[in-house]
Each structure stands twice: as structure tokens, then as C-alpha cells.
Amino acid sequence: MLAVRPNLPRARTTSLREAKVPLGIVSALGLTQIIGYGSLYYSFSILAPGMAKDLGLTVAQVFAVFSASLFVGGLSAPYIGRQMDRIGAAMVMAIGSALAALTLILCAWSPSVAVFALAIVLLEISSGMVQYQAAFAALVESDPRSASRSITYLTLIAGFASTIFWPISTVLMGYLSWREIYLVYAGLNLAVCMPLHLWIMRKGKVATASGSRPAREPVIGTIPRERRRAAVLVVSAAFALVSFTLGAMLAHMVPMLGALGLGSAAVVIGSLFGPAQVLSRLINMIFGTRLPPPGLAVVSAALMVVSVLILALSGDWLAGAVAFSVCLGLGSGINSIAQGSLPLYLFGSDGYGALTGKMAAARLVTGAAAPFAFAAAMEQFGIGASLVLSAALGAIGILAFIAVAMATKRSLVATPKTSD
Structure with missing residues (x-):
């Protein structure tokens, strides 16, 4: 039986509902989530047949590499989470965007199956630094009181990632190779996502230093x-x-x-x-x-x-x-x-x-x-x-x-x- 904190005031619940959602940060993260999920996750199923043909693999083998990368990405998640608490989620996301761009470039260049597999594994690690886990932490970091509602708004925006990137990837396959498409996606992560993550990080620092942001009241959980x-x-x-x-x-x-x-x-x-x-x-x-x-x-x-x-x-x-x-x-x-x-x-x-x-x-x-x-x-x-x-x-x-x-x-x- 789970025990819960017996003295959670109802006034706390009201303040959480009335907390103002940081719409600028939510909008910026919404765009980076669409690009992050679209370029690093949803595009893979569209590009996999081209990867298999180019590398001399079966499509099943390409997806086996992808599944292995998901497993490694899962193992890296606790470390990434600790770094978000230590240096800030927005900083981790900025670093993750740079790493995502570099690994997409490595994947596009990969001359062998071994290099390709390494690049895909690194790609999944970088995904853990820029996708929902990190974005949710950034919202909690920005304002714990409004984070729950902000998460709802963010997932609504990011839900269009597959709707946008499946057709984009399909159309691009008619003009570019999978390697060239990954180079385009690397540019998106570097030129769009990283600056937005840096902006979120600077916004938080400036607000804190200037005193324009009131002291962030932490959310107290119901579990002791x-x-x-x-x-x-x-x-x-x-x-x-x-x-x-x-x-x-x-x-x-x-x-x-x-x-x-x-x-x-x-x-x-x-x-x-x-x-x-x-x-x-x-x-x-x-x-x-x-x-x-x-x-x-x-x-x-x-x-x-x-x-x-x-x-x-x-x-x-x-x-x-x-x-x-x-x-x-x-x-x-x-x-x-x-x-x-x-x-x-x-x-x-x-x-x-x-x-x-x-x-x-x-x-x-x-x-x-x-x-x-x-x-x-x-x-x-x-x-x-x-x-x-x-x-x-x-x-x-x-x-x-x-x-x-x-x-x-x-x-x-x-x-x-x-x-x-």
C-alpha cells in the first residue's frame, strides 16, 4: 500500500491551477520537439529501406540496430536526468541538439555498418537529451507550479511531429538520398533547435538575475x-x-x-x-x-x-x-x-x-x-x-x-x- 503525505493543503492545488503557463517557452519547446522527434525518430521508418539497400543489410537488420539503440538510450536516461538537475535541462537540451546534429552527420557519412550502428546508438542517446524527458524537466525548471498544464500544451504541439515529418521525409526521398536527408536534418537541429534551447537557458538566467522572476515555489509531492x-x-x-x-x-x-x-x-x-x-x-x-x-x-x-x-x-x-x-x-x-x-x-x-x-x-x-x-x-x-x-x-x-x-x-x- 502506498502511503501519502497527509497534510497536503487544498490551497496548493488551487495555486497550481492558477499558475501562468510560460507560453513563449512552451512554443519554443514545441517547435524543437517537432524537429527532434521528426528528424531523430519518425523519419527512421521512412529512410530505413534506403539505408538497408545502401549498406547491404536487410530492413529487419536496420531495425534491429535501431532497437538496440533504443535499449542503450534507455540505459543512458538516468545519467542524463542527473545532469539536468545539475546543470539545467535547457543546457542539456542545447548540448543534445549539437550532439544530434553531429551524430546525424556521422550517420550520413558512415562508410561501414559498424560506423552506422555506432552513429545510430549515439543518435538515440542525443534523443534522450532533447525529447520529452528533457523538455518536461525544462518546464518544471522554468515554473514548477504551471508545469503540469505546460506539459499538456507541449504534447499537443509536439503531437504533429509524425504528421509533419512522415510526409516531409517521403517527399525528400524523391529528390535526395537518405544520407543527404540526414544532413538536412542535422542543419535543422543545429540552426533551429540549439539556438532555441540556448534562448530558454538565457531567459531563465536573465529573469533570475534581474529579479523579474519571483522565487519559484517548488511543488511538494503527495508521496512522503x-x-x-x-x-x-x-x-x-x-x-x-x-x-x-x-x-x-x-x-x-x-x-x-x-x-x-x-x-x-x-x-x-x-x-x-x-x-x-x-x-x-x-x-x-x-x-x-x-x-x-x-x-x-x-x-x-x-x-x-x-x-x-x-x-x-x-x-x-x-x-x-x-x-x-x-x-x-x-x-x-x-x-x-x-x-x-x-x-x-x-x-x-x-x-x-x-x-x-x-x-x-x-x-x-x-x-x-x-x-x-x-x-x-x-x-x-x-x-x-x-x-x-x-x-x-x-x-x-x-x-x-x-x-x-x-x-x-x-x-x-x-x-x-x-x-x-
């Missing part, structure tokens, strides 16, 4: 420090289990739908995932302000697990497949918000970078293993049974999130209302 380790393990395991379910579905969505008998419609059905992600974040931004992060995590996990069960039960039924893709996208969109807001709500703003780094490690390592594990399960047990097994793992994550939500709710109900 003596219970933090157990709670971190529970929440990390929950996110990891849900990440396994999501990672398995995303890696195999289109071919799996095709194998179920949906044919050419599989691509169209899979394309519904992205808009559903953005829709869920928009709905949460407008209507979800009163739902605390533990409840948000429960809803996101439940949507993803339900989506998998729908597909397992519906088979080649078109409406069932559409419901699967939409529900999975809705859950995934909210899950991104929960990854940033739940640790802040439970554990507070102190040490946020290091804490989310540990959680990201568990999530990324599990997500990296998901495509291979699910493929092996499909080969051994078939698609239907594999979907049920994946949903069962996700259901355990739901139970963990429910335990957290119930514990925090009991604490808030038992807390007497305080006045300002």
Missing part, C-alpha cells in the same frame, strides 16, 4: 520521502508495462492488421493513430483540468489495453480495427502527458530530472524489447493469443496506477480544507 522508493518502483513498473503494450502495437500495427485480413485498409487504419493522439491531448487540455495525474494515467492505460482487447476479439472486422487504432492513439496521447505530470504530482519538483530519468530507463528498455518479444509470441501462439497476453501485461499496469490513484485520493479527501 520515506515511501518514495517503493512508489517510484510501482509507477516505473506501471509505465514500463504499458510501454511494452504500446511499443508492440506500434511496431507491428500495419503488418498485423494486414495479416488479420484487412489488406490495403491496414495503412489507412493505422494512420488514424496520430490524429487520435492529438485529439486526446486537445480534449484533456480543454476538459481534463480537474482530473489529477493518477486518474489520467489510469485512463490512458485503460484505453490502450481496451484497444488491444478490441482487436483480439474483432479479428478482421473493419469497425473493430478502426476502434483499435483510435483507442490506442487516444491512450498514447494521454500517456505522454502522464509521463511528465504524474512524477511531478507524486514526488514534487526537487530532483525531477533524475527521477524521470530512472523512469524513462525502465520505459525505454521495455519498449525496445517489445517488438521482438511480441513478434516471437505471434510466431509461437498466433496473433489473437499474443494480443491477449500483451493486454494482460498492460492490465497489471492499470492496477498499479489505480493503487496510486486510490491512495492519493484518500489522502486528499482526509485533508481538511485550508484557507489562503
Whole structure:
């Protein structure tokens, strides 16, 4: 049973809702997240066939290198998180943008498979320095009180990364090689992302030095420090289990739908995932302000697990497949918000970078293993049974999130209302 802090004042909750969102920083980070995810993650699936042909590999082997890089990236996440607490998240993001540009150039130059593999691994490490983990920490660093709402706005903007970069990468493939495209993306990271990250860093320093920024009131988490380790393990395991379910579905969505008998419609059905992600974040931004992060995590996990069960039960039924893709996208969109807001709500703003780094490690390592594990399960047990097994793992994550939500709710109900 998770214990929670019994004296969290209700006035604190009100101040969090009324805190002003730093729209300039959120907008700048939104642009860098679109470029960061688009150039370092979403473009890979479009460019992979060209990479395989150029390097004399199969597409499966190229994706194996990518999965290995995700695993290494997960292992590096705790160290990156500690550095964000030590030197500042914006500084880490600025360094990460420079490293991303250099590794994209190294990847474009790579004369051999070994150099290519090294470049892809370094690329994933740099991704951990510029994507959500770091961006969320930068928002907490800027203003802990408004960070939860800022995270919602940021994920809404960044949700367009795949919508923008999948078509861009596809069009560029008609004119440039994958190596030349990576050089273009290196220029974006260096010329757009790095200056914006440096601007965010300088903005914070100038505001603090001039006294124009009031003392940043830290957010106090609902979990007392003596219970933090157990709670971190529970929440990390929950996110990891849900990440396994999501990672398995995303890696195999289109071919799996095709194998179920949906044919050419599989691509169209899979394309519904992205808009559903953005829709869920928009709905949460407008209507979800009163739902605390533990409840948000429960809803996101439940949507993803339900989506998998729908597909397992519906088979080649078109409406069932559409419901699967939409529900999975809705859950995934909210899950991104929960990854940033739940640790802040439970554990507070102190040490946020290091804490989310540990959680990201568990999530990324599990997500990296998901495509291979699910493929092996499909080969051994078939698609239907594999979907049920994946949903069962996700259901355990739901139970963990429910335990957290119930514990925090009991604490808030038992807390007497305080006045300002």
C-alpha cells in the first residue's frame, strides 16, 4: 500500500491551477520537439529501406540496430536526468541538439555498418537529451507550479511531429538520398533547435538575475520521502508495462492488421493513430483540468489495453480495427502527458530530472524489447493469443496506477480544507 503525505493543503492545488503557463517557452519547446522527434525518430521508418539497400543489410537488420539503440538510450536516461538537475535541462537540451546534429552527420557519412550502428546508438542517446524527458524537466525548471498544464500544451504541439515529418521525409526521398536527408536534418537541429534551447537557458538566467522572476515555489509531492522508493518502483513498473503494450502495437500495427485480413485498409487504419493522439491531448487540455495525474494515467492505460482487447476479439472486422487504432492513439496521447505530470504530482519538483530519468530507463528498455518479444509470441501462439497476453501485461499496469490513484485520493479527501 502506498502511503501519502497527509497534510497536503487544498490551497496548493488551487495555486497550481492558477499558475501562468510560460507560453513563449512552451512554443519554443514545441517547435524543437517537432524537429527532434521528426528528424531523430519518425523519419527512421521512412529512410530505413534506403539505408538497408545502401549498406547491404536487410530492413529487419536496420531495425534491429535501431532497437538496440533504443535499449542503450534507455540505459543512458538516468545519467542524463542527473545532469539536468545539475546543470539545467535547457543546457542539456542545447548540448543534445549539437550532439544530434553531429551524430546525424556521422550517420550520413558512415562508410561501414559498424560506423552506422555506432552513429545510430549515439543518435538515440542525443534523443534522450532533447525529447520529452528533457523538455518536461525544462518546464518544471522554468515554473514548477504551471508545469503540469505546460506539459499538456507541449504534447499537443509536439503531437504533429509524425504528421509533419512522415510526409516531409517521403517527399525528400524523391529528390535526395537518405544520407543527404540526414544532413538536412542535422542543419535543422543545429540552426533551429540549439539556438532555441540556448534562448530558454538565457531567459531563465536573465529573469533570475534581474529579479523579474519571483522565487519559484517548488511543488511538494503527495508521496512522503520515506515511501518514495517503493512508489517510484510501482509507477516505473506501471509505465514500463504499458510501454511494452504500446511499443508492440506500434511496431507491428500495419503488418498485423494486414495479416488479420484487412489488406490495403491496414495503412489507412493505422494512420488514424496520430490524429487520435492529438485529439486526446486537445480534449484533456480543454476538459481534463480537474482530473489529477493518477486518474489520467489510469485512463490512458485503460484505453490502450481496451484497444488491444478490441482487436483480439474483432479479428478482421473493419469497425473493430478502426476502434483499435483510435483507442490506442487516444491512450498514447494521454500517456505522454502522464509521463511528465504524474512524477511531478507524486514526488514534487526537487530532483525531477533524475527521477524521470530512472523512469524513462525502465520505459525505454521495455519498449525496445517489445517488438521482438511480441513478434516471437505471434510466431509461437498466433496473433489473437499474443494480443491477449500483451493486454494482460498492460492490465497489471492499470492496477498499479489505480493503487496510486486510490491512495492519493484518500489522502486528499482526509485533508481538511485550508484557507489562503
